[in-house]
Each structure stands twice: as structure tokens, then as C-alpha cells.
Amino acid sequence: MLTRLRLMFRSTAVRLSALYILLFAICAAFLVFYVTAMSERILVQQTRENLVEEVGDMQRAYERGGINAMLRIMERRARQPGANLYVVTGPTGEILAGNVASVQPGVLDDEGWTRFPFTYEPYAESGPARRHMAIANVLFMENGLRVMIGRDLGEPGRFRGIVRRALMVALTIMGVGALFIWFGIGRNALKRIDRMSAASQKIMAGDLSQRLPVGRSGDEFDRLSESLNAMLGRIEKLNEGLRQVSDNIAHDLKTPLTRLRNKAADALADEAPESRRAALEGIIGESDQLIRTFNALLMISRVEAGSVAAEMSEVDLSAISADSCELYEPVAEEAGLSLTTSIAAGVKVKGNRELIGQAIFNLLDNAIKYGGEGAGKPEVRLVLSADDGAVRLSVCDNGLGIPEDMRDEVTKRFVRLDASRSKPGTGLGLSLVEAVMDLHGGSLSLSATHPDDGTAQGLTATMVFPALKP
Amino acid sequence: MDTLNRPEPLESGSAKEAADAIVPHMKILVIEDDLEAAAYMTKAFREAGIVADHASDGESGLFMGTENSYDVMVIDRMLPRRDGLSVISELRKRGVETPVLILSALGQVDDRVTGLRAGGDDYLPKPYAFSELLARVEVLGRRKGKPEQDMVYRVGDLELDRLSHEVKRAGKEILLQPREFRLLEYLMKNAGQVVTRTMLLEHVWDYHFDPQTNVIDVHVSRLRSKIEKDFERPLLKTIRGAGYMIKDEA
Numbered sequence: 172m173l174t175r176l177r178l179m180f181r182s183t184a185v186r187l188s189a190l191y192i193l194l195f196a197i198c199a200a201f202l203v204f205y206v207t208a209m210s211e212r213i214l215v216q217q218t219r220e221n222l223v224e225e226v227g228d229m230q231r232a233y234e235r236g237g238i239n240a241m242l243r244i245m246e247r248r249a250r251q252p253g254a255n256l257y258v259v260t261g262p263t264g265e266i267l268a269g270n271v272a273s274v275q276p277g278v279l280d281d282e283g284w285t286r287f288p289f290t291y292e293p294y295a296e297s298g299p300a301r302r303h304m305a306i307a308n309v310l311f312m313e314n315g316l317r318v319m320i321g322r323d324l325g326e327p328g329r330f331r332g333i334v335r336r337a338l339m340v341a342l343t344i345m346g347v348g349a350l351f352i353w354f355g356i357g358r359n360a361l362k363r364i365d366r367m368s369a370a371s372q373k374i375m376a377g378d379l380s381q382r383l384p385v386g387r388s389g390d391e392f393d394r395l396s397e398s399l400n401a402m403l404g405r406i407e408k409l410n411e412g413l414r415q416v417s418d419n420i421a422h423d424l425k426t427p428l429t430r431l432r433n434k435a436a437d438a439l440a441d442e443a444p445e446s447r448r449a450a451l452e453g454i455i456g457e458s459d460q461l462i463r464t465f466n467a468l469l470m471i472s473r474v475e476a477g478s479v480a481a482e483m484s485e486v487d488l489s490a491i492s493a494d495s496c497e498l499y500e501p502v503a504e505e506a507g508l509s510l511t512t513s514i515a516a517g518v519k520v521k522g523n524r525e526l527i528g529q530a531i532f533n534l535l536d537n538a539i540k541y542g543g544e545g546a547g548k549p550e551v552r553l554v555l556s557a558d559d560g561a562v563r564l565s566v567c568d569n570g571l572g573i574p575e576d577m578r579d580e581v582t583k584r585f586v587r588l589d590a591s592r593s594k595p596g597t598g599l600g601l602s603l604v605e606a607v608m609d610l611h612g613g614s615l616s617l618s619a620t621h622p623d624d625g626t627a628q629g630l631t632a633t634m635v636f637p638a639l640k641p
Numbered sequence: 642m643d644t645l646n647r648p649e650p651l652e653s654g655s656a657k658e659a660a661d662a663i664v665p666h667m668k669i670l671v672i673e674d675d676l677e678a679a680a681y682m683t684k685a686f687r688e689a690g691i692v693a694d695h696a697s698d699g700e701s702g703l704f705m706g707t708e709n710s711y712d713v714m715v716i717d718r719m720l721p722r723r724d725g726l727s728v729i730s731e732l733r734k735r736g737v738e739t740p741v742l743i744l745s746a747l748g749q750v751d752d753r754v755t756g757l758r759a760g761g762d763d764y765l766p767k768p769y770a771f772s773e774l775l776a777r778v779e780v781l782g783r784r785k786g787k788p789e790q791d792m793v794y795r796v797g798d799l800e801l802d803r804l805s806h807e808v809k810r811a812g813k814e815i816l817l818q819p820r821e822f823r824l825l826e827y828l829m830k831n832a833g834q835v836v837t838r839t840m841l842l843e844h845v846w847d848y849h850f851d852p853q854t855n856v857i858d859v860h861v862s863r864l865r866s867k868i869e870k871d872f873e874r875p876l877l878k879t880i881r882g883a884g885y886m887i888k889d890e891a
Contacts, residue, residue: 452881452882455770455881456881458770459770462768462769462770463851463853465768466766466768466851469766482754498856498860499856501859501860501863502859525848525849529848529850532852532853532856536854
């Protein structure tokens with residue numbers, strides 16, 4: 172029971188409700204006491220005002236007819252229903268006449284209004300006598316006679332009873348109110364939080380497609396759910412990408428590893444030193460290719476992680492472009508393509524020369540590899556241009572190009588268009604270019620639009636750099 | 642991934658054969674905390690005719706590097722007890738001028754720059770092929786004691802004048818493009834040693850990464866056709882699985 176209570180108290184809603192009850196109870200108690208005190212004072216005040224007239228009557232009767240006339244009036248009035256209280260005492264304090272059995276001692280000691288309500292004992296008509304509260308005016312007469320004219324206020328427990336009842340009612344209302352608050356607000360909120368944690372549990376268990384429930388009210392909970400859902404979407408996408416990559420890696424590394432293994436087995440079985448040597452050299456070549464693939468993968472992750480902290484400086488993109496073309500010109504020629512350029516002079520960007528160089532190399536390499544396949548003139552063209560908004564470096568070929576729906580795909584790791592893998596390559600070239608462009612705050616765009624004349628042919632890969640700020 | 646750092650078997654590699662013939666003796670220090678990788682490395686170096694001492698942490702590496710005399714040191718960047726870069730700068734502070742090659746698996750593109758700033762002479766990122774490491778160690782070891790002041794490089798009847806930029810073979814002038822000249826210059830500077838494609842891209846084009854493709858081969862074969870076209874004896878050899886070497890076989 173205690174643990175359950177403690178458990179319940181862990182809920183914010185229960186704690187808040189308890190706090191509300193406490194505050195309400197304190198307020199209610201204060202209110203009740205204040206109201207009773209006030210109404211008691213008003214009651215006494217009113218009673219006194221009623222008595223003033225009575226006291227005046229008695230004084231006038233005494234002045235006119237002496238003590239006997241006053242006693243007569245007193246006697247007559249005492250018999251009426253709901254009569255006031257009358258007491259006449261002698262010098263020693265014994266009651267000589269009146270409709271009261273006894274009075275709280277000391278009440279008749281001072282003349283004038285009694286300061287506080289006092290208790291008295293009326294004549295019991297039936298049953299045991301009960302003490303009542305009253306207020307009174309005391310008159311001092313000749314011969315030590317004292318006359319008290321008073322009015323009943325009721326039984327002494329009456330006020331306290333009223334107070335207690337009022338408190339009970341108030342507290343009941345508070346309790347019901349708190350329960351209502353807890354049910355209406357707290358429990359509702361609690362349930363929603365429970366639903367959210369249940370959904371989170373499922374997500375943690377691996378089901379990233381789960382989403383947190385979102386209500387229609389658009390309140391804090393809904394907003395929280397929405398942001399968490401957006402976060403989950405991003406995580407799911409990243410996770411999906413990661414899985415895609417590892418799937419691709421597994422697939423693309425299995426083939427060369429199998430080949431490597433087979434070659435090693437062949438070499439082992441081969442007795443002739445010459446062919447055995449050739450087989451072993453083949454193994455070395457195969458291993459080097461694997462190492463290259465890994466190097467390229469590592470390079471991409473380093474660039475993507477941005478941990479590169481690569482030294483970014485002002486680099487001469489025109490010079491890098493010219494260098495790259497000079498490096499690749501013989502390669503293009505050997506592949507039966509012509510490499511032409513249109514390089515704007517003195518174009519500078521903020522960047523890392525090594526990374527930009529490698530990105531351009533990759534684009535040229537791709538263009539030379541696939542550019543000769545199309546029907547157009549076998550030509551690769553590098554165009555570098557700059558306007559005040561951006562710097563564009565395009566490498567275009569007249570090859571078969573990339574279908575529009577595949578253009579987003581080819582920048583993913585290991586994605587290659589020719590499924591047969593007939594041309595050598597890692598399928599990592601464009602991934603690196605895109606990672607490098609991301610790092611430089613630019614982008615890589617693939618299209619079929621030639622930058623020179625706008626005609627549609629082959630593939631144009633454009634590296635867009637932000638212009639250098641003056 | 643670790644296995645990629647291991648050298649390929651050298652018994653059949655032609656790189657080893659070439660190295661064996663040229664370097665009868667070289668003593669190097671390998672500071673590497675991966676014991677398995679270090680064991681492979683020392684064994685492979687030994688097979689290539691290089692004596693390799695091994696230290697497995699920065700402090701003992703620093704001690705051995707200071708106390709003994711080596712031709713080259715191969716230092717891993719991440720080492721227990723003392724970081725690789727700190728070992729290098731401390732060695733330099735103590736006046737040890739031995740060429741240092743830095744090995745690194747750190748995920749940063751600019752490792753090379755920081756490594757060279759700390760006093761390293763060459764840099765090789767992991768994973769690497771052992772042939773690449775071997776070629777670089779050979780070149781570093783040769784550099785020691787070989788004056789840079791040579792104004793004319795000679796290999797057989799091939800002559801390269803670094804001042805006038807003239808290239809002659811058997812007294813007959815050969816016209817080369819500027820880039821071809823630098824390519825030949827680097828090859829001849831390291832005549833008799835294996836030069837890898839990455840090393841060529843580094844020294845001739847000043848880009849420090851693995852060219853991945855045959856781009857260097859095309860340039861080398863162009864150069865080859867120019868210097869060997871009218872002559873009987875080949876000078877520029879392709880070392881399979883490693884790179885190129887210029888050498889007079891006579």
C-alpha cells in the first residue's frame with residue numbers, strides 16, 4: 172500500500188493535485204473562520220440594538236413607578252414567547268426575581284453592556300437544563316439591587332458547530348475538486364505520457380517506423396510529439412542510409428574477396444613458377460584495389476564527418492582546374508576522347524586544394540570512362556565560370572548520361588549505373604564529390620544540360636561553390 | 642580492416658627483388674603499438690634487406706631513436722605513453738635528424754600537414770600497401786647523405802640537366818613537356834629505387850592522395866615512349882604491384 176502510494180506520488184499530476192488541495196484547504200479554513208467571526212460580531216451587535224429599547228423601557232418604568240412598576244412590566248414580558256432574559260439580584264448576588272435559573276458568576280459585577288457573550292442556565296421546562304449563551308445590560312439600582320436585561324444567543328456549541336460544518340463542506344468540495352482536477356487534467360496528461368513512453372519503448376526495441384501519437388489540440392504535448400517525430404524521421408533516414416551503405420559494402424567487397432581467395436587457391440595449386448608468380452601478382456593487384464576502395468570509403472567518411480578541420484584557405488580554382496585537365500588530357504586521348512576547357516581566369520574560392528582536386532579528378536575520370544558511350548562527339552569539356560552569386564565548375568560529356576530518377580541515387584556509396592560492373596571503379600567517386608561539396612558549403616548537381624549552349628546531351632556534373640566574400 | 646595493413650607476401654613480389662638488389666643494408670626503427678602489424682612489418686622489411694628494430698610505445702621509441710643511429714624511422718601517430726608527433730618533435734629537439742615517416746589511421750584529412758609540421762618527412766595514411774611503405778622508406782633512406790646539389794642526373798646514357806632543363810640520351814636531345822621533365826627528374830633523382838604512383842602524384846603534381854586510376858600510368862608511358870623510342874635498351878621499368886623504377890640494367 173505504501174509503495175503504491177509512493178509510486179503514485181511519483182506522478183506529477185498527483186503531486187500537483189495534492190498541492191492544490193493543501194492550498195485550497197488553508198484558504199477555505201481561513202475563509203470559514205473569518206466569516207464565522209464576522210457573523211458572530213454582527214449577531215451580537217444586532218442583539219444589543221434590540222436590547223437598547225428594552226433597557227430604555229425598564230428605566231422609564233423605574234423612574235415613573237419605582238422598582239415595583241419595573242418588576243411588573245418585567246413579569247408580564249417574561250411570560251411572552253421568545254422573551255428576553257430578566258434577572259434581579261440582591262446586594263449579595265442572590266437572584267430575587269427573573270426567568271433565569273443561574274448566571275455565569277461575575278456578569279453582574281459591572282454596570283452597562285457585558286463585554287463578551289456569557290453563559291446562563293434557563294429554567295428547564297422539560298429534561299435536563301442546558302447552558303445557553305447570552306449578552307446583557309446590567310443596571311445598578313438603589314439598595315444594592317441589580318437588574319440584568321439580556322438576550323439569548325443560543326447554545327454555546329452552536330457557533331463551533333457552524334464553523335465545523337462549514338469547514339467539512341468546504342473540505343469535501345476541495346477534495347472532490349482535486350479528484351476532478353486529477354481525473355480531468357492529470358490523468359489525461361498521465362495517460363498521454365504513458366502512451367508516448369509506450370511508443371518510445373517500441374522504437375527503442377528497433378521499430379524505427381513507429382511514431383508518437385499526435386492529438387488535434389496542438390498543445391504542448393502535441394508539439395513535443397511532433398518534434399520528436401521529426402527527429403525520429405531524421406534518425407530513420409540516416410539509419411536507412413547507413414544500412415544501405417553497409418549492405419552495399421558487404422556486397423561490393425564480397426566479389427573481390429572471393430576473387431582474391433580463388434586466385435590464392437590457384438596460386439597454391441600451381442606448380443609452375445612462372446604462372447604461380449603471375450597468379451600472386453594478380454593477388455597483389457586485387458588487394459591493392461581493395462585497399463583503394465577502403466581508402467576511398469575512409470576519405471568520404473572523414474570528409475562527411477567534417478572532422479576534417481581541413482585547412483580551408485583561398486585556393487585558385489582556375490589553377491586547380493587547369494592542373495586537373497593537364498593531368499587527364501593524355502588519359503582522355505588514350506580513351507579516344509578530346510578534352511576541351513573553358514576556364515575563367517583567376518577564380519578563387521575558400522576551400523581545401525587537395526579535396527577540390529580530388530573531386531575534379533573524380534568527375535573527369537567518370538566523364539572519360541563513360542563519355543565515349545553516347546552517340547555524340549566523343550568529347551569531355553570542363554567549364555569554370557563565376558558570377559557574383561556562385562562559382563560553377565562543370566564537367567560535361569556526350570555519353571549516355573544518367574536517367575533523371577537515378578540522379579539522386581548515384582551519389583550514394585557503391586551505387587553504380589552499370590549493374591554488370593563491366594568498367595573498373597569503386598562506385599564511390601560521386602559520393603566523395605558530394606561530400607566535398609557539402610563540406611565547402613556548396614553542392615553537386617547532375618543534369619543533362621550542357622553549360623555552353625543549353626542543349627540536352629550526356630551528363631553535366633556541376634560543382635557549385637559559394638562565391639568568395641570580399 | 643587491420644589485415645589490410647599487413648604486407649602482401651614478398652617471396653614472389655618483384656618489389657622485393659628490386660629492393661634486395663639495390664639496398665644491401667639499411668637499419669630502421671619502427672615505433673608501432675600494434676604488435677601484430679609490427680611483427681609483419683619487421684619480417685617484411687627483413688625480407689627486403691632492411692634491418693628493422695621495433696619499439697611498442699612512444700617513450701621506448703624515443704629512447705631507442707636517441708641512443709641508436711638509424712637510417713629511417715617509421716612512427717605511428719597514436720602511441721601509448723607518448724604521442725607519435727611528440728616523439729618526432731622531441732627527437733628533432735635533441736638534434737636527431739633521421740628522416741621520419743609517419744603512419745596514421747586518424748580520421749583527418751590534414752594529418753599530413755600537422756605531421757610534416759611536427760618534423761616528419763613523409764606521411765602514409767592507413768590502410769596502405771606494404772609496397773608503398775617500402776618504396777617510401779627506401780627513398781627516405783637514400784636521401785640521407787645524398788647531396789641535393791647534383792645538377793645533372795645520369796642513368797646509363799640518359800642525362801638530365803636540372804639547370805638548363807635539357808634531357809639527352811646518347812648525346813641526342815629529347816624534347817619534354819614541363820610536366821614530363823619533372824616526372825623524369827623525380828624518377829632519376831631516385832634512380833634504382835621503386836617510386837609509387839602516389840609518390841609521383843605527390844612530387845610531380847603536388848596532390849597527396851592515391852590517384853585510384855591509371856592516370857599516372859598514362860603519363861609514365863608517354864614519357865617512356867619519348868626516352869626509349871629510338872633506343873634499344875629500356876630504362877624505365879614497371880614494377881608490378883608497386884610502381885616504377887628507372888635503372889640502367891647494364
